[in-house]
Amino acid sequence: MNLNIFAGRPNPRVFFQPRIEPWYDMHQRLGDISPRLRGMSLLEFYDDLRVSMRYTHYYTGMPYPIETRHAPEVKIRYTGDGEHACKVVETPFGNLVEESQLTSDKAWRTVRFPVATEADLKALGWLCARTTHHFNREAFLKGAANLGDRGEPQFWVPKMPYQALAQSWSTLDDLVVALHEIPNVVEDAMKAVDASYDPLYDELRANADVVHIVNFGENVHSALLSPKYFEKYYLPYYEKRSGGLRRDGIYTHVHIDGYFKPLLPYLKDLPFDGLEALTPTPQGDVTLEEMKAAIGDKVLLDGIPALLFMPYHSEEEFEACVRQVIKLFHPRLVLGISDEFPQGASEVMLERVRWVMHLCESTGP
Numbered sequence: 001m002n003l004n005i006f007a008g009r010p011n012p013r014v015f016f017q018p019r020i021e022p023w024y025d026m027h028q029r030l031g032d033i034s035p036r037l038r039g040m041s042l043l044e045f046y047d048d049l050r051v052s053m054r055y056t057h058y059y060t061g062m063p064y065p066i067e068t069r070h071a072p073e074v075k076i077r078y079t080g081d082g083e084h085a086c087k088v089v090e091t092p093f094g095n096l097v098e099e100s101q102l103t104s105d106k107a108w109r110t111v112r113f114p115v116a117t118e119a120d121l122k123a124l125g126w127l128c129a130r131t132t133h134h135f136n137r138e139a140f141l142k143g144a145a146n147l148g149d150r151g152e153p154q155f156w157v158p159k160m161p162y163q164a165l166a167q168s169w170s171t172l173d174d175l176v177v178a179l180h181e182i183p184n185v186v187e188d189a190m191k192a193v194d195a196s197y198d199p200l201y202d203e204l205r206a207n208a209d210v211v212h213i214v215n216f217g218e219n220v221h222s223a224l225l226s227p228k229y230f231e232k233y234y235l236p237y238y239e240k241r242s243g244g245l246r247r248d249g250i251y252t253h254v255h256i257d258g259y260f261k262p263l264l265p266y267l268k269d270l271p272f273d274g275l276e277a278l279t280p281t282p283q284g285d286v287t288l289e290e291m292k293a294a295i296g297d298k299v300l301l302d303g304i305p306a307l308l309f310m311p312y313h314s315e316e317e318f319e320a321c322v323r324q325v326i327k328l329f330h331p332r333l334v335l336g337i338s339d340e341f342p343q344g345a346s347e348v349m350l351e352r353v354r355w356v357m358h359l360c361e362s363t364g365p
Contacts, residue, residue, distance in 0.1 A: 002015065002017070002151050002213075002334070003152050005332065006213060006274065013361060013362075015360070017053070017301075017334050017335065018302075018304075018337045018341060018353060018356075019058075019341065020341040020353070021340075022059065022340055022341075022343055023340070023343050023345065025042075027347070043148075043150070046150060049353055052151040054151055054336075055153075055154055055156070055215075056140065056144055057155060062142060063143065065139040066134065066136065067133070067134045067135075068131060069133075069134060070127075071131070073130060074089065075090040076088070082102070083102040084101055085108065086100075087099075089114070091126045092123075093122040093123035096114035096124065096127065097114055098112060098113065113168075116174045120170075122185065122189075124189045125189045127192075128189070128192035128195070128196045131196045132196055132198075132199045132200075133200040135200055137207055140153070140210065144210070152212055154213045154214065156214075156215040157214060160194075160233075160234065161189075161190035163224070172224060201241055204250065205244065205248040208250050212250060213250070213252070214251070214252050214253075215252070215254070215276060216242060216252060216254040219255055220255065220260065221259060221260065222258070222259045222263055222285075227266075230263065235270075239271050242254070251273045251274070253272050253299065254270065254272045254274075255277050256275055256276070257278070257284075260285070260286060264286065264290065265294070269296075270298075273299055274300070275298055276301040276339070277302050277338045277339035278295075279306075280338070282307060283305035283308075283338070284305065288303070288325060288328055291303075297332060298332065299332045299333070299334060300329045300334070302335070302338040303333065303336065304321060304322055305337075306341065307342070308321055308352075310342060310349065318352055326363065335356070
């Protein structure tokens with residue numbers, strides 16, 4: 001069913017693939033769920049809900065099928081005390097230092113990003129010139145076997161250069177200032193990030209016999225960029241990377257969440273087969289009808305705003321939204337939550353997940 005949607009083949013019913021892994025993981029760690037759920041593995045939890053899974057490595061304990069390799073001259077040091085962690089990469093332009101802190105919900109959050117200055121950008125360029133990313137077929141097949149028939153096994157590729165800088169290497173403020181003051185230095189770093197991905201995309205295309213759907217897990221949000229930057233930095237990259245995979249028969253989709261109204265004019269022509277996590281009102285800034293008009297024939301992955309799984313939204317509002325998503329987007333729809341079941345929701349709100357699955361099972365083509 002999962003592949004049929006991307007291939008344009010018919011399915012017997014609406015396909016439901018919500019992402020609930022972070023909720024499951026957090027509440028298992030906190031121990032604030034019922035004994036029945038506490039005794040379940042993640043796969044048993046999904047089977048109990050009778051819903052599909054999307055990613056091989058996401059909270060499953062399976063390896064991420066993409067490896068990062070560094071040249072011998074790259075020296076990396078790690079320190080930490082259980083609540084604080086520090087990673088230091090030594091370069092000729094100075095050290096790149098990243099610090100993380102353990103939060104009250106037992107998750108790690110970055111509190112210091114490694115790139116803030118011109119010297120840091122040059123250090124990043126030096127590091128990426130000595131870094132390559134690779135597809136690990138064995139790790140993918142292990143994760144796929146673990147996933148079983150719960151969904152077509154998928155994973156996400158590393159973020160495109162602008163997104164990598166804006167979310168992983170730097171703060172958005174530092175990136176935007178640098179693009180204004182030293183654009184050539186920033187763009188040199190972006191080129192180095194891009195080049196480090198070359199082996200990965202060659203290997204993905206060579207493994208199209210087992211890799212059928214790939215996600216570009218970008219977390220694109222209109223607050224991160226202007227349409228000018230989207231045209232300059234995103235579109236050429238997506239055409240090269242996603243376009244190359246599609247020409248070799250691999251379906252692709254991109255993760256766009258949060259606010260995205262300024263990007264509506266671009267959506268139908270993006271070089272992806274699907275769009276993941278587009279978040280409509282009352283959570284996002286675009287209605288379902290505006291989404292439908294903007295995406296053309298692309299597959300919508302998800303569509304139900306996560307906020308509607310919270311008790312302050314009525315069951316009537318929730319059910320009306322689900323029915324509207326199905327009416328507008330099925331059969332080009334992988335129904336799910338935009339973008340995940342909220343971690344703050346209580347266990348009782350899982351009944352809304354069960355209701356959606358019941359609706360899907362009773363909905364024909």
